[in-house]
Amino acid sequence: MKRERVKELVNLIHSLAPRDRKVKIMNVCGSHEHTITHAGLRSLMPEAIELVPGPGCPVCVCSESDVINAINLSNRDDVILATYGDMLRVPTKIGSIRSSGGNYKMISAPHEVLKIAKENPDKKVVFFSIGFETTTAPTAALLEMGIPDNVFILTSQKLTPEIMEVLVKDSEVGVDAFIAPGHVSAIVGSKAWKVFPEEYGIPTVVAGFEPENLLLAIVKVLYQLKEGRADLENVYSGVVRPEGNRKAQELMYKYFEKADVNWRGIGLIPKSGLELRPEYSNVNAKVVFNLPEIKEEKIPGCICDKVVLGKAYPTDCKLFGTACTPRNPKGPCMVSLEGACNIWYRFGN
Ligand code: SF4
Structure with missing residues (x-):
């Protein structure tokens, strides 16, 4: 059944694809790129359709300055750094968290820092919290639960709609349509993307992670382009609601506020990230440890x-x-x- 559905959708894509121009459809989610690549969806596309990976990987855009500050903290005798596994191997000009050999613990969820703090009452436990909206909400939930005095937060939180706006304004990118990320949409709501069709005329479709769902999103994009429309559509409506998860949004903005932040390799983007509000500066590692903003150095040869x-x-x-x-x-x-x-x-x- 799935195979037949895939065949049907691929045939539709071939029949809807324009004959006279290329269509660049960008995903902004690592899981979408995983499905597209793993399932070989690019190989099923007609020549006119280009499926482009965008800024969907939070580890990739975490500023070098934040990673270096995390490394330096992990090398203090009085600190244990806790962060997600992927962050441990991110290269910087001074190495990675793992290669620097400091005190660090790998965690898979924010609440695990509570156990580390309890077992190490004589240490300051710094949670290096990175990612898009999907990881900001659990960090806010941790703060809502209440954290012990020896836990601090080093934030490198980014906002997805803001980087997408940078992309649409960059003529070198030339995006014709977006496939909006399913997980982030579950938090921010599908309405977070309406700016793209309404202000920039870019068809935008929220999709889930099954190959059929992504193919359906591509079909929706192509119908819009064929009919000269730019709308916001949602083919992941079983999970994503227009208003998103209001409770998670409230918690996020209770503890965090929008800030100008650096994206690795890209630079400073106004209001494109979240920092702890001033009233929580007592747990903000950047304030408590007086962390500097360190100038990024490009990795030779890396694009x-x-x-x-x-x-x-x-x-x-x-x-x-x-x-x-x-x-x-x-x-x-x-x-x-x-x-x-x-x-x-x-x-x-
Ligand atoms: Fe990718 Fe090249 Fe950078 Fe490696 S060096 S991460 S292959 S762009």
């Missing part, structure tokens, strides 16, 4: 910045699969399972 912005494919990088592999990542896009270079290396393109 991760272009890959993240949809201006290049991983295979355009001369280091891809040779000097840079998942075992020996030279750039952040090769580290995380959500990074485009890592995904393309594992599954081919």
Whole structure:
């Protein structure tokens, strides 16, 4: 049944694809890129359809300054750094959290820092909280639960709609349509993307993670383009509601506020991230440890910045699969399972 449905959708895509121009459809979610690559969806597309990975990997865009500050904290005798596994191997000009050999613990969910803090009452436990809206909400929930005096938060939280606005304003990217991320949409609601069709005339479809769901999203995009429309549609409506998860949004903005933040390889983007509100500066590691903003240095040969912005494919990088592999990542896009270079290396393109 699934196979028949896939065939039907692929046939529709071929019949709807324009004959006279290319259509660049961007996803902004590492899990979408995983499905597209793993299921070989690109190979099923007509020549006119280009499926482009965008900034869907939080590890890839976490600023080098934040990672270096995390490394330096982990090298203090009085600190234990706790963060997600992918962050441990992210390369910087001074190495990675793991290679620096400091005090760190890998966690898979924010509440695990409570156990670490309890077992180490004489240490300051710094939770390096990174990611998009999907990880900000659990960090806010941790703060709502209440944290012990020896827990601090080092934030590197990014906002998805804001980076997408940067992309649509960049003529070099040339996005024709967006497939909006299912997980982030479950938090922010499908309405968070209405700016793209309404203000920029870009068809936008919220999708889930099954190949059929992504193919259906592509069909919806192509119908819109054929009919000269730009609308917001949702083919993941079993999970994503227009208003999203209001409770999670309230919690996020109770503890965090929008801030100008650095994106790795891209630079400072106004109001594109979340920082702890001033009233929580007693738990803000940047304030408590007086952390500096460190100037980023580009990794020689790495074009991760272009890959993240949809201006290049991983295979355009001369280091891809040779000097840079998942075992020996030279750039952040090769580290995380959500990074485009890592995904393309594992599954081919
Ligand atoms: Fe950077 Fe490695 Fe990707 Fe090249 S293959 S862009 S070096 S992460």
